[in-house]
Amino acid sequence: MKSTLVILSNRYPYPPGEEFLQAELEVLSKEFEKIILIPTNRDTANKKQLGREVPNNVEVIHIFENDRTSVFFRVLNVFTNRRNRKWFFKELSKSLSYGWKAPLVMLNWLSIACEIKDKLQLALDHLDHHIFYSYWLTPSALALTMLKEEGLNAKCVSRVHGGDLYAERHQPAYIPFQEKILLGLDHTYTISENGLSYLTKKYSGLENKLSVQRLGTKTTRSADHIKGNKHSSVLRIVSCSYLKPVKRIHLLAEALKHCQFPIEWTHIGDGPERGKIEETIKELPEQMKVNLLGNKKNDEIMEIYRTNEFDLFVNVSESEGIPVTIMEAFSFGIPAMATDVGGTSEIVNSENGILLKKDLQALDIASNLAYFYGLTDEEKAKKSRCAYDTWNQKYNAAKNYKEFATLLKD
Template sequence: MKIVYIITRSDVLGGASVHLLDLAKGMIDQGHQVHILVGGEGTFTEELKKNNINFSSLKYLKREISLTHDLLGFWEIKKHLKQLKPDIVHCHSSKAGLLGRLAAKSLNLPVVFTAHGWAFTEGISPTKQKIYAKIEKFLINFSDHIITVSEYDRKHGFKHNVGTPELVQTIHNGVPDIKTSASEKSSSIVRLIMVARFEDPKDQYFLIQALSKLPAHLTWQIDFLGDGPNLQKCQELANHENLDSKIIFHGQSFKVKEFLNLADIFVLISNYEGFPLTILEAMSASLPIIASDVGGVNESVSSENGYLIPKGSVDILVQTLTELIVNTNLRQQLGSNSRYLYETQFSFNTMLQKTFNVYTQVLEKRSLK
């Protein structure tokens, strides 16, 4: 099968781009032809080059709304699709989902869209929610199938009259396996980790505020992986709270696996979410999870493998952090449960197969028309 993927941004390696990178590698390993259309060049295209994945960098596909660029972006995508002649087009991210679906349908190509969290999700102003929901409702007419990465997003779409149960399907994200090694763990200090860009919807600032309230006698250290516009503000807070020796800012890192294998607790504090890949990576590495109870997070985190923190509840976060830092046996039990849940529900191969099944169903349905 010849598959063309379309994604908006190349300048960051976030959840959607990591998901697509893994998905493309998986499809290639199964013998399919893959080509990726992506806006600009950057971190993501560097990873595509390293993995020998065919791609085209688009000049006019940009995240920002611009009538001129968007019109030119539509024609640019259409031109590439005409040349590539794919069996199926699969769009990721909102702008690529808009222009990609319109371009694919103008050529009568079957097209699938994955919503990595709707553009009208929580945290967006009511006015913008209405506008984005109307756009997505319109784009239903140009979609052969829609994948949401969480049940939360699927139901949130229905609440805004976007899609039908027949058209929209949840396929939980899956990530390649990350094996942990107990010998790498440090016994003298409890290592926490948060992997996320320093920008909305994440809230590292709130986590640092909670860390500053931990009992002074606790021995812990946290690794923050990621960069972004809110990084400096968080660094200043850590300095102000005299936590420089305990909080380490690594910036963007391509050694997430190694850091997870060294960690004892995974933390993800957010204002809103879809279905975070980083939680699944941490589960694969047998880590207990502390995460904000937003979006579809509760579909991977429960009392079985961690703690869900109500949004804005600093006292509960402090209490939870303290409990896990102190209790080694609890960390190990929750971490073991994380690994089991990953193996049974969130493996990469499960996600890959379900996605390929969507492609075959779409093509079969097309052939009957």
Template sequence: MNKQTFFFTGCFPYEGGEHFIENEIPYWNSNSENEVTIFPLKANGKKRDYPKEIKVDTLLTKKITVKQKLKGLVLGVFSKYLFREIYTLIKQKKINYKNVVTVVKVTAKGIILSNLLEDKIDEGKSNYIYCYWNNELAIAGVILKDRKKNIKVFTRCHRYDLYEEHHELKYIPFKRQFANKYDKWFVICESAKNYLTEKYGVKNENIALSRLGVEVHDNLSSISNNNCLNIVSVSYCVPVKQVDKIIKAISDFSSSNPEITIRWTHIGGGELMNSLQDLAFKLFEGKNIKSIFLGNVSNNKVNEFFLKNKVDVFINASASEGVPVSIMEAMEFGIPVIAPNVGGISELLELDSCILLPEKITEKDICNAIFSIYKSCKDIDKREACKTKINNEYNAQTNFKSFIENFK
């Protein structure tokens, strides 16, 4: 029997994020045996590259009508899913007005999306649903699976769609109720696997470690001259990324080491970009520091930057992460990394070339780390060790080919 695979994304292949899918999508095949269709929730901006055999359906990007909303709300309020989730809230001692309202909204949204998608299910085929995020689309997938017999639902989970403590309400709907409804959870680090089991009760046999990956290149980034230090960071300019701490740490390091010429490049835009530029201008004034904000650039452009520029060290200061692809990309070019012990970062930095900071970091922690790594980050053996780590464990060709075997 032929099959079709629905690939649920937030916006890919359109602009707006999910740059890490750019590394995975080339390994997907759409053919007579398996027709692959991407269903994004948003479709703003230009399309990025993806295999021409893969279809893109913008069904879910269309505005939901008032009639559809009312139908979803009514069906949601009287659904078994809502009552079970209310019971879960009571059991978890998280029952309150905000959480109940959230459950009602998420239940209605899951039902609306499942209603929209139901006509896409081919009764004569095996239907695989692949949810890149464990969000409302994953919930819709499980609801569809309850209605139809020929559906399997697979979900990845990363950071915000996994860790409850990073949510304002300290609660994510349907994690426990649907814990073992998915045919497989794919996690990107061992710590996430443990979290799913301990926090939500997902069975071990329903979880598979499927690391993300980056393309392997032949060359390393070049290093700067003596008494120079080129630092790079890559992240959205949003509060959780704590880019301000990087700025303050670089400023403090320069104050103690005025003889060192520093160039700091930040890649990534966002709501705080202008205020961060102002902070850098203020703190770097009169010091031997040059700051460059490149804004949002494509995944390929990030790799191109690492290849064509001198980069000595990479810094991540985020308060919450999964396993950052930006760190993988830096290490693949032999760039040592300074980063906090959040998410799966510790699994990336299991070598002497890099510095793993505490989970809750200060600018002083980052400053001290820069001082510690200043000379060793240019050592060729340490840079080669970074590259070897990524090539052995986070190679896109190996990891994504293995992952996609699950859909054959």
């Protein structure tokens, strides 16, 4: 029997989030005869009508459809099942070292993982004939690790990105079962060299279980069309992110107050900080034009890049894995100005953009916008070509995901 690839996502193909999984799924669907896509977030059971289109050979299975299990009974399952209970006590002492909240976080993770594990066993026949791929190193990856320990004879791997990788991003600074998952899975793929370095320094002896497999995006531009934009007296910048504090879009809005030249700023994305940002926009000088486009589907974002001329993509986040949004901008020859966090320095450099220090203020952003505005058209065009070349060499979806498919099948 030929192997079927089973992908465990968080919500995909349902919104919000994980838009970048679309490009990967398109390539993987051409490399596997059949793919089963399983969103593991319970909320998706009520969003079937909102799902994005998937390739014809991709079957979406809703493991939580019509499930009414309460949190109480989910937690009870941890302690009434001997195997599940063992996982709790193996991790308890470690979690306690991070304070009283950490064991509660750990118990929640474990209860979700146990539920996913049980649902997979009910939903799928012949588990040993599948290849399992968790998109995140979260309870879904823990569920696969538990199945492996219980005798599953199938290849089980995971990606790890940012929030599921760096413990310091959490309060408390603890990610449950991380080392045990890395040991239990056949392989884990970081999306950046920074992520790989972080894990190999944190856990010794896992080098043969870890490697880098970069994400990628697709484009509708070819190298021949990357020639730099037409001369303009206006600096046209674009940003794309969820409007939450960690993305620091409010700092970008503040920075425009300090710029003495005309700027047209387009932001793609929505979120809880929108009201705060709109209030700042009201205070901007007349030479500033702002377009808040709200949430857009991935195909719509690509069309925005294709049909508009942008001089610079801006990312001022205080925390990242490696930004897919920058890959998308680069694929259209848009240079980037971004903070040096996570794996961002692996994609942005002085040739294809501007790398900012992490601890920046609005004035720092403004001065770097002024620097870019002052470049000659030829200098901007050179950065544009370098941005596209970086994408094509390192973050081209067709190349990266075909290579990843080969590793999955090996």
